[in-house]
Each structure stands twice: as structure tokens, then as C-alpha cells.
Amino acid sequence: MHCLISLRYSSTSSCLCRILVLLAAVVAVALELNTSAMNVAHAAYLPVAFSENYETTGDFQHTQMLDGEELAVNLVLDQSSAAAFGSKGYFLFGAIGMGIKLVPGDSAGTVTAYYLSSSGDRHDELDFEFLGNVSGQPYTLQTNVFAHGVGGREQRISLWFDPTLEFHTYSVRWTREIIIFFVDDTPIRVFRNNEVLGVPFPNAQPMGIYASLWDGSSWATQGGKYPINWNAAPFVASFQGFGIDGCRVVDDDIGACAAGPVYAWWNAPRYQYMTQQQVAALQYVQRTHLFYDYCTDRNRYPIAPRECRRNWYGTV
Ligand SMILES: *[C@@H]1O[C@H](CO)[C@@H](O)[C@H](O)[C@H]1NC(C)=O
Numbered sequence: 444m445h446c447l448i449s450l451r452y453s454s455t456s457s458c459l460c461r462i463l464v465l466l467a468a469v470v471a472v473a474l475e476l477n478t479s480a481m482n483v484a485h486a487a488y489l490p491v492a493f494s495e496n497y498e499t500t501g502d503f504q505h506t507q508m509l510d511g512e513e514l515a516v517n518l519v520l521d522q523s524s525a526a527a528f529g530s531k532g533y534f535l536f537g538a539i540g541m542g543i544k545l546v547p548g549d550s551a552g553t554v555t556a557y558y559l560s561s562s563g564d565r566h567d568e569l570d571f572e573f574l575g576n577v578s579g580q581p582y583t584l585q586t587n588v589f590a591h592g593v594g595g596r597e598q599r600i601s602l603w604f605d606p607t608l609e610f611h612t613y614s615v616r617w618t619r620e621i622i623i624f625f626v627d628d629t630p631i632r633v634f635r636n637n638e639v640l641g642v643p644f645p646n647a648q649p650m651g652i653y654a655s656l657w658d659g660s661s662w663a664t665q666g667g668k669y670p671i672n673w674n675a676a677p678f679v680a681s682f683q684g685f686g687i688d689g690c691r692v693v694d695d696d697i698g699a700c701a702a703g704p705v706y707a708w709w710n711a712p713r714y715q716y717m718t719q720q721q722v723a724a725l726q727y728v729q730r731t732h733l734f735y736d737y738c739t740d741r742n743r744y745p746i747a748p749r750e751c752r753r754n755w756y757g758t759v
């Protein structure tokens with residue numbers, strides 16, 4: 444057997460051994476890449492029955508199971524009621540997300556919200572809010588971060604696809620050091636742990652996971668210019684992917700999640716940062732799809748909030 448990587452004293456068997464080691468390394472790298480790709484968002488898409496992890500928080504007419512296995516759910520908004528559901532448990536860290544298909548057609552005035560929130564005063568909250576539009580005009584995706592009761596961190600982007608045609612995954616990776624908002628595999632926002640600057644970071648309050656569809660006529664669409672058109676009701680948004688890849692807080696034992704259980708991949712050092720590809724993708728989104736950022740709104744914040752200035756992209 445001819446060995447490509449022959450060393451001076453290599454025998455056939457050590458050569459074979461060398462090749463095997465190389466092969467193993469290649470496979471390991473491939474697996475590694477795959478694992479990290481998976482961990483980005485898709486754990487959130489596990490086809491788990493709705494009632495395993497979630498419950499309706501409004502009346503049952505406005506939350507409709509789409510099939511016997513409860514793998515997809517509709518929220519229905521009409522003049523009689525808004526609609527909502529929420530997780531049964533509270534979580535501290537993880538990759539949390541859901542597949543959502545937004546209200547089609549004339550969705551002006553409607554707001555579809557998907558968010559994490561803790562309860563009580565000084566709450567933490569991570570928001571995706573989809574602001575509907577008149578027929579043919581694009582949705583706006585507004586994100587926000589509340590830490591210890593303080594929000595006012597809105598960013599608004601347009602999407603690069605029609606979010607009413609298919610399910611897309613909207614998720615957050617939430618670790619001790621970083622929060623990344625994703626649309627499918629694309630990072631659209633990052634909020635780092637900047638406690639060293641005195642900026643609070645959501646890392647001590649477990650959050651529930653919520654979805655709702657409601658009437659935001661007074662502000663949602665082009666600043667409230669287009670209120671909801673009830674002739675187009677009922678408005679329907681669909682949700683799927685009810686698995687939750689997060690650390691569930693049991694018996695208020697926050698420490699068990701904060702310390703980082705062994706199975707929690709998100710505690711690994713490399714998940715505290717974005718990859719170079721993710722940084723590039725985020726910068727692309729910010730250049731091409733971001734049209735409002737609280738960090739650059741000098742009417743509102745004459746001095747940019749502290750977290751806006753530091754290491755914004757979350758790389759090492
Ligand atoms: C990586 O993932 C892709 C698709 O997700 C799959 O087709 C491929 O077989 C995976 N490779 C390895 C080495 O697991």
C-alpha cells in the first residue's frame with residue numbers, strides 16, 4: 444500500500460493508522476459543522492404536540508388545532524376577540540423558536556407577536572412583533588429587548604420573503620453571554636451581555652414563551668394610518684414546532700439552569716459568540732433590511748444607549 448503522507452520510518456500499519464486518524468478528523472469536522480448548523484435554530488422546529496408544552500390563554504374558539512396530532516395551531520382574530528397561547532413552563536436559556544405563517548392579504552393593523560417574557564416587576568422580555576400591512580405591502584418585523592423592566596430597544600426590519608406563504612422559523616439563542624435573534628438561519632439582531640458596562644442582561648429570570656394575534660390599529664401600520672379592516676376578518680396566523688430546546692425551571696430552582704446542566708449545548712464557549720459567517724450575514728441584513736434602530740435614533744436617545752457602542756456584533 445502506497446502512503447501519501449509517508450514519514451521516514453512509517454511502516455504500512457502506521458501509515459494506515461495515520462490515514463484513519465485523518466479520516467476521523469475529517470468526519471469529526473463534518474459532524475461538528477452539522478451540529479453547529481442544527482443548533483442555530485432548528486431545534487425549535489421539533490414536531491411536538493401543542494398541548495405537550497403550550498396552552499391556550501384565551502378562549503378556545505380563537506385557538507384552533509389544525510390536526511388531531513396538534514402539530515399546528517391557528518390563532519384567529521375577529522371583532523369579538525384577540526387570540527393567544529403560552530408555554531406551560533418557564534425557561535432560562537436555550538434555543539427557543541417556532542414556525543410561523545403570518546396573516547395573508549389585508550393584514551393592516553394586525554400584530555402577530557411571538558415573545559419570551561418573565562413575570563413580575565422589572566421583567567425581561569424578548570420580542571418578535573410582525574406588523575401587518577395593506578394588501579401587497581410588506582410586513583415589518585419589529586424586535587425588542589427588555590431587561591429588568593427597561594425596553595425601548597426597538598429595531599425594525601423588512602423581510603426578504605413573503606412571510607404569509609410558508610412557515611419560517613423565528614427564534615432566539617439565549618445564553619449567559621449573548622442573545623441572537625434569527626429568522627430561519629439568518630441572524631437579524633444580537634444583544635450581548637454588557638453587564639460590565641452596567642447594562643442589565645436577562646439571565647436571572649425564567650421566561651415563558653407566548654404567541655398572540657391582536658388589533659394594533661392605533662400604531663402598527665404606517666404609524667396607525669391604516670387601521671384594521673374588519674371586513675377582511677377573521678385574521679389567521681399559523682404556528683408549528685412546539686418542541687422547546689431550553690432549560691425548564693422546575694420548582695423555582697433557577698440555579699440548576701443558570702449553572703448550566705451538562706446537556707445544555709448553549710453553555711459551550713463557542714455559542715457565546717457569533718461565527719464570522721453569522722456576523723457577515725447580520726451585517727448584510729443591517730445594511731439592506733434594517734430601517735429603524737433605536738441605537739441611531741438621536742431624537743429619542745441624544746446619547747446612544749451604552750450597549751450600542753460596544754462590540755455590537757458579538758464576535759471575540
Ligand atoms: C449534514 O447535514 C446535512 C443536511 O442537514 C446532511 O445531508 C448530511 O448528511 C450531514 N452530514 C453529516 C456528516 O452528518
Ligand SMILES: *[C@@H]1O[C@H](CO)[C@@H](O)[C@H](O)[C@H]1NC(C)=O
Nearest residue numbers: 574576580581583663664665
Ligand atoms: C407597509 O408598507 C409601506 C409601503 O410599502 C411601508 O412604508 C411600511 O413600512 C410597511 N409596514 C408597515 C408596518 O407599515
